[in-house]
Amino acid sequence: MVCRSDRAKIPAFSASGDYDAVVIGGGFFGCKIALYLKEHLDRVLIVEREADLLQRASYTNQARVHNGYHYPRSLLTALRSSVNFPRFVEEYRDCIDNTFDKYYAIARVFSKVNASQFQIFCQRIGIPIEPAKNEISSLFNPALIEAVFKTQEYAFDAVKLKQKIREELEREKIEIWLNTCVDKVQETTSGKIKVLIRETESERCLRTRYLFNCTYSQISQILKASDLPTIPLKYEFAEMALVDVPPELKSIGITVMCGPFFSLMPFPPRGLHTLSHVRYTPHYYWQESENLTIKAHEAYSQIRKQTNFPFSIRDTIRYLPIAAECEYIDSLWGVKTVLPQSEVDDSRPILFKQNPKLPNLYCVLGGKIDNIYDIPRELNGLHLIEGV
């Protein structure tokens, strides 16, 4: 791996500035896509604006390795999650926290499923479910919770994941430029794509045959700056509170289904739990159109980050009285980006879209981390050609 932020060790620029493929964005998706591309292509480069890999959504998320339970309203997403779960757990064994028990509780009112529907749904897709022992279900308020189930769901450690992926990139000799921001892209007469890069005090460019825009909340911004058709996405400015839980909750994770409720999940890199709440985690949201592109990163840095923890914990305590003993530490903030359709049917498909004006430019958005296993099929369909 050649890491460009380590300026003392690397050549100033690639010999020709030409690549087979450039991946914009060094999150989990960008890094994995670079690794898949390297199976077909020689010169692959990752360009990341932050000082390290996996700093944005790939770190500031709830760390849930989905196994399907979350999606009783989207059978296909649930099924795919349950298929990907053992794969992800096996591939990233060293990055997985499976030392806690995971419980799904079903709310009596405002839930889109009842306990028996949830149980039947889990049995249909073949994921483990059993009634929780009394010592666990007695933690909940029986007036608001119909049933509590023990399930099988784990958390990933994003810091360990970064370390593992770094090693893979190094092994495959994939070039990485950190602290490097792509401004815009242009078609060239040779059919290659010119990538314009902004550095602290200068601008440079390079050329590539294939370009992958894996910038999550920034996908449209690069398209817009390049005068290319954008993709209408929905954005949520999201907060997850990091809390120190009382001893009774240390080795468990909880999700209340299925509506305006909460999740309390271990967050391995900090040894704390994240508290997310359907009502209070999103502070603002906006939807993009051809005429409206809000610069998500800029909005993120300008918005006042005032925690909603007092609201989310107050509601959580109604369902789980012992949560009153949670101590707020700080919060993770990020811009969650989803396809508008996902809001309607709760699905989490990947977006893998060829740009209509620049056919060798592909935009990729993963709804959740295990969607990564949908990528090789898309890449294989491209019949990539080497030769810069």
Ligand SMILES: Cc1cc2nc3c(=O)[nH]c(=O)nc-3n(C[C@H](O)[C@H](O)[C@H](O)COP(=O)(O)OP(=O)(O)OC[C@H]3O[C@@H](n4cnc5c(N)ncnc54)[C@H](O)[C@@H]3O)c2cc1C
């Ligand atoms: C609040 C929240 C909770 C979530 N919870 C879960 C969960 O529990 N389980 C789950 O599986 N998924 C969850 N997700 C979804 C998951 O986090 C994402 O699907 C995944 O991390 C996306 O990875 P990525 O690589 O596409 O994005 P990112 O990790 O955001 O990577 C994009 C990268 O592009 C870089 N970039 C942007 N613009 C430029 C530019 N112009 N030039 C160079 N680099 C640029 C950014 O700095 C960033 O590093 C959650 C997401 C959020 C936001």
